[in-house]
Amino acid sequence: MPAIETEICHFFNCVLYLFFSSCPQSTCVHLLMDVLSFLLHSDPQRLVGVVGLEIHAQINSKTKLFSGSPVGFSAPPNSLVSFFDASLPGTLPVLNKRCVEAAVMTGLALKCTVNKKSFFDRKHYFYADLPAGFQITQQRQPIAVDGALLYSLLGGKKRNQVIQKTVRIKQIQLEQDSGKSLHDDLRSQTFIDLNRAGVGLMELVMEPDMSCGEEAAAAVRELQLILQALGTCQGNMAEGQMRVDANVSVHEPGEPLGVRAEVKNINSIRYLAKAIDFEIQRQIDILQRGGVVLKETRAYDSKSGETISMRDKEGLQDYRFMPEPNLPPLIVYTDNASLPPGIDVRQAVVVEAIRKRLPELPGVKRDRLVRSYGILPEHSFTLVNEEGLVEYFEEVLKATAKEPRKVIGWVTNDLLGHLKEQNIPVSQRSVSRTGNAIIPSCLSPRLLLVYVPAVTHTSHVGLTQVFQEMWRSPGKAAQQLIQEKDLGLVADTNQLHSICQKVVDSHPHEVDAIRNGNKKVLNKLMGLVQKETKGRADPVLVRAILQDKTS
């Protein structure tokens, strides 16, 4: 790729430049000595990655952080813009209480200290989609500090070993989102959409406690689940509701941290892991060649899987922070008793009241699932990872009174596999036809009651078809559809007998094998029968018939 080649050339130029032209002589000598000592004493194999994250999470609120305009993702350009959002002169910010509550709730869920008093600051830079020329953020004293995120990785040979990790949360600050610039390179024009300008963000700063892409990805996934459980952020990375920048450096364990590069433009968790791992390897390669890592901002290119220098002036930018004079200090109260007289409770943000509203967090939920249902930890991850799946699993248990360990296999493998194949999310809030159903109607546990003999075995095809039909004709009962479309199990004993007979007759070798004690071969015959019946044969029945015919 030409861009990369240029990039590498540029990099080498920089290195040469540093060594031989720009440095004052003493610095040059120092630098050379450092490099020499590095080459002599270090074992490059021991270089490890260090990863810190900055996460911008869009607050799930009806209106923006400082104005009354609605928040929406796909509205027509510039249709959700108040006078304040467009920075019309004379307009002033008015803080949205819901956004403060979201930040406090997130802070509590991440074990942060919620500051009773925090401040807003202006961060200045000129950019076309930042209409005021500054962003209102919290630089001096953010709303929440010193938290921790517990997350887990699945490790071990079979990736079924749960490894617990912790990353420290430095702070959570409230700030405004910017608008969007759309560049028309042909006409060299830029269009500005201010719909997003002023939407509330929580910037979460994670300390460099991670060491690779997988860890970072697991931490971000856990954070995403927490935010979604709290309802403080929808967490959709593709829609930009959660944006992750990674600070990546490498060093030898025990040595001071290396120079870090900031990697931006990462819009999925998968890419996050790839971008970080690429960047760690890139830096290790540079150091092993005796080069120097630059402090710079790099963008992840998902096509090439590489990070590319953005060559911006980020490093030189002085944001000229100053206190925001139009907003008084943000005060939150511990409990109702600590409210000063004359303060309207409805206007106040009360920490303990928010703590009471904290839902069951994913980690707690997983522990509970493992404890009360005896399922495997990795299954608890699968359940919690899909919004609505835990509730669904528990409903199925209630409705069918089946053994949890039997149901879990079907739910996490068969059902989930189907849904993924069909690209149907378990939770369908946005397209739910009943308005508020968490689970699509086609997956109602009642349907399962009818279908249980099939679903607990292997009738995939029929199940998929029922899903699809249910999707197409909402409101129709599952049984009705099964009958109408002839999707039910083939349970006609005569019909099954003749099919089984045909299979047995045409596979004498297999039959012999079974008769000689290799019972596993029976499964092959069963598969052939299912193929004949398009997967709709009642497996229990088929097995019985085949056993009979091969005994």
Add this chain to the structure above:
Amino acid sequence: MLSLTIREVSLALREGRISPTELCRKCLDQIRTTQHLNAYISVTEETALRQAAEAETRMRQGVPRGPLDGIPFAVKDNFCTEGIQTTCASRMLKDYTPPYSATVVQKLFDQGAVLMGKTNMDEFAMGSGSTDGAYGPVRNPWSYATFYREANGAEPDSDWVVTGGSSGGSAAAVASLTSFLALGSDTGGSTRNPGALCGVVALKPTYGLLSRHGLIPLMNSMDVPGILTRTVHDAAIVLGALQGLDRKDSTTIPPLSTQMELPEKSDVRNICVGIPKEYHAPGLQEDTLAEWRRVADMFDREGARVVQVSLPHTQYSIVCYHILCCVEVASNMARFDGLEYGHRSPVATSTEAMYASTRHEGFNDVVRGRILSGNYFLLKQNFEHYFTKAQKVRRMIADDFKRVFDSGVDVLLTPSTLADAARYCDFSQEDNRTRSAQEDVFTQPANMAGLPAVSVPTALSKRGLPIGLQLIGPAQQDKMLLTVAQWVEQSVGFLAHNHYEDAVMSMNKWRSVDAPLGFHV
């Protein structure tokens, strides 16, 4: 009729002695007559006549809205007015029409007051002469008064004096009887200074008592909408109508009292008047000093306790203000990039080039200078050294006042300005920054501390120009402050001479010889 107070003309309107439309037309005529003062950037004749007609209907139906119904008023051109050009006297906003009205303007509309026009000022309120705006300088109506001309042998065309600033247009509008009240803005004295130099009452209320929503900011942490009227009583009426919480301005405070109207007679026998010794500043004119003494003695004779007090950190106020003001200016002006509104340079080689030339073309030297300084003070390596230090000094200045008021002082009596109005030709010898530093020296500390302060005209100087004295009160004691100010007003007898009529009458004689002022944009 035009020289009546709000209270008097309001009564005349209710009693049908004059109709709102007649009154409005008289003011419009007067604006035309006094056009050479350059007090207005835009005259909103159509709006005024419509609003007057609406007021007239209410009067006829016997349902007037309140003491301001049908009263002509003027607004400094840095308050947003829906559908009416709002320029801040800058090329940057010369064609800007806001889609909303400032809260204080809206409140006046809601009271039935009649908008005559938008008044001239220093560009973005940065100045103390009303001489540094894109629409040219404002002339002080007193330049044309008989007494001034005779005392100085002045030629009005060359020897006219400035109004002070930056709300000079608003002060001139009230003094030249084209409006009964005007809104100014006061960040370092921008309402009180021209109020004093134009001989009108100028109130800077407690910070936060009046909403800043819709006031295009100079400095958010010190800006206060100011009220200019011809009597203290009128100022209290307007304050009563404008005060109070505004959901759109998070720094506003609840109204002080529902009843802001002042008693007929003020009693000052039991109050303590502080005379800050540091206000005997270099450059204090003899006439002004004499007035200060005279009024202090009057308090004494009336039975008030007059004590000397010290505000030791006041001397640092100007330099501190300079830093804080530039910092907020640099920040507030960042939005003027030519993208969403305002002037946009045709230079289009790159976005950055467009920003740069837009801002170069749109702002005058004063604004650009403050932006540059402010950004310098905000740089990472300078922030502690300048901004943080200035904030600390600001706190010390505020603490000075607190200490004095806690010791039992009710109000402070000081001059409003060092001297009476300067001739334009003298004033323009010095640059804007030097002038602002000189002119704001007595008014600025009250902004640092967010305190209410009012300038009251007390006499004419030997040159025949008004002298104003300032009263400063504790935070949220605006009503008490005005009560004392009313006593000063009643005791000094300034109003009794009906100076305004004299000034205006003689001005009318001169208008024919004045070359019409072209707009400078």
